[in-house]
Amino acid sequence: MDLVSVRTVRTPSHRDDLSFGPGEHPLAGGTWLYSEEQPGLTGLVDLTALGWRDTEHSAGGLRIAATCTIASLLRVAPEDDWRAWPLVDRCANALLASFKVWNQATVGGNVAVALPAGAITALLVTLDAIAEVWTPDGGERRIPVADLVTGPRTTDLAPGEVIRAFDVPRAALVAHTGFRRVSLSPHGRTGALVTARWSASGFVLVVTGATPRPLVLRHPGVPTAAEVDARLAAHDAWYDDPHGSPDWRRAVTRRFAAELVAEALGTTGGAA
Template identity: 50%
Template sequence: MDLDTITTILTPRDAAALPPWRAGDAWLAGGTWLFSEPQPHLARLIDLAGLGLPPSTVSEGGLHLSATCTIAELDGLALPRAWTAAPLVGQCCRALLGSFKIWNRATVGGNLCMALPAGPMIALCTALDGVCTLRTPEGGERRLPVADFVLGPQETALAPGEILLHVAMPAAALHRKTAFRRIALSPGGRSGALLIGTRDAGGTFVLIVTAATRRPVRIAFGTVPDVEGLGAALADAIPDALWYDDVHGAPDWRRHVTGLLAEEIRAELAGAR
């Protein structure tokens, strides 16, 4: 879609060249949402592609993704065999239903900053203990767990003028066993519930609930719980007001399928060795 209120497009070549933030500005990464509907309040786009951020870095310390890393680049990564959580990357990429054009433009950072409940990068990064690095308008940085970055539908912890630079996931999280479940009302539909379970070498079990809820929900246990314990924890962690309600699923349906998928994950990881 043409954005006919835009008068200026800037392409800074490094972070030091980022302009002071002002009303009517928008950061431009992939632009798959930005150009999908009218944006009459915008007058200037600041294109982040010129910053030249490395899409990804794989090291002994873990996985580092720039905000401008595309879904296609993420899906194409060759990850260490020792990272037992590696299949989760492809599973979450494929939960972003879109053409190859979308995959080659949509970015990890854009998916996080849009903060849509069904955003699969939110689920991935939350499950793997992702930490966001945010650049402040003054040029400083602050860090925030992804679980605390997304506050609700299209609502994040970003202050005006802040920008998400990258997300880091530690190696310890990538060595966990994982289980992934997703459901939608139709085969090609947006996720109605997307759940990820992880279990580390010490037996700690963590369940991440997204898409069904207005923000990501993280529930941790010292060991894999029994059926009753898991059900009670879900009820405590997700009050009625937190279940999401839109055309992709009613709250009572989302609650029901979340319980079913959570039990599947619990059973799978209980038997993991």
């Protein structure tokens, strides 16, 4: 879509240039910005001009720039012991996007738009990623991605704040992961996406798509299916839109959770 109200596009080369005036919005991939009308938008600030490196390996894990495209993330060569890495491909494909979109859409953009069906949000939450957020005063703060997304199209970002990067800990990358997804039609938007991560340190179940914001259930070891099901049955915030009713989303989520617990027990021999 043509953004006919935009009058300026700025390309900052240093952090000191990174500020937003009235009507300005950060631009990275732009796949959502250009997908619908943006009332009140008069200027864009292109974050890609800052030249952030897409990814950086370290002993502590993996750092992913907010401007890293999904295609670039898929090209990362994982370390030999990163058992969680297949989850990257699964979540990327859950977006049902063409290669053109993969080469434009960014990791940070998928999180910042905060759609319940944002599969990159699901990926980062499952891997316990921490977002580094640049604040307008020149400082920064760190927040778990699980807490950054607060609801449909809402985040914890304050005016003028920008996501700089996501830090994924090595402990999550070397863990086992599981993935389940469903939609109402073969090529429809995600109705429920349930992911899990497990290792000797515990079991994490993450629900997105079916809930307004990521739902994270943690257990010190691999739980029983009944334990997880009881927690999901008690949860009362299920998303409602044309891509699925709350009752249906609750039902498929509970089924997927049981399958993922069984999968975890199968790889751990019955104990975390």
